[in-house]
Amino acid sequence: MVKRDIKALSDAELLSLSREEPAVFEEIVNRYQRSFVRKAVSILRNEDDAYDAVQDTFVRIYTASGKFETREGASFSSWAYTILINQCYTSYKNKHKRELVSLEFVPELVEVIPDQASIDDLERKYTKDYLLSLISKLPVLLRRVVELHFIDGLPQSVVAKQQGVSNAVVRSRIHRAKKELQKMNLELVYVKDQANG
Numbered sequence: 001m002v003k004r005d006i007k008a009l010s011d012a013e014l015l016s017l018s019r020e021e022p023a024v025f026e027e028i029v030n031r032y033q034r035s036f037v038r039k040a041v042s043i044l045r046n047e048d049d050a051y052d053a054v055q056d057t058f059v060r061i062y063t064a065s066g067k068f069e070t071r072e073g074a075s076f077s078s079w080a081y082t083i084l085i086n087q088c089y090t091s092y093k094n095k096h097k098r099e100l101v102s103l104e105f106v107p108e109l110v111e112v113i114p115d116q117a118s119i120d121d122l123e124r125k126y127t128k129d130y131l132l133s134l135i136s137k138l139p140v141l142l143r144r145v146v147e148l149h150f151i152d153g154l155p156q157s158v159v160a161k162q163q164g165v166s167n168a169v170v171r172s173r174i175h176r177a178k179k180e181l182q183k184m185n186l187e188l189v190y191v192k193d194q195a196n197g
Helices: 009-019 022-044 047-063 076-095 115-137 140-151 158-163 167-196
Strands: none
Touching: 009 022, 009 076, 009 167, 022 076, 047 076, 115 140, 115 167, 140 158, 140 167, 158 167
């Protein structure tokens, strides 16, 4: 290996060089390990799972290094964090196949990174789009109550008035809707597993 100051190299330069000199990749690990773990813990809510996801992410970044291209609006960190987030969701789905994907993420207090806003948008879009796709498959009566209460944020009493039914009916429809959503989520995960298996 040619002697050089690898700390002075950009992430993209390190990634490119690591294809010829694998030991150089350790500098990328050093730069991103702590922030990756914080992000993974904020998604998975479990430190052991987070560390596993981060290790898998570094393997994926290294093996996909030839696919990364430096271009405007696409930094190494945004590309790397997208891989991390996808790895976390894969880990989450594999561990919690019977649980409904949460619509909201608790915002974490982590050091600000340049692409934090776009990463947070990606997280919200991924989970919200997934949940909305399930909600759209509900029967109309259940779907409308779920949209008004969970998406529009209206209290159950207001939903009841708008729908011309009692609070008890709204509670019952929400309960039935949750059961249906859990069932659909499980079926979708099963279908995906079968397709990948």
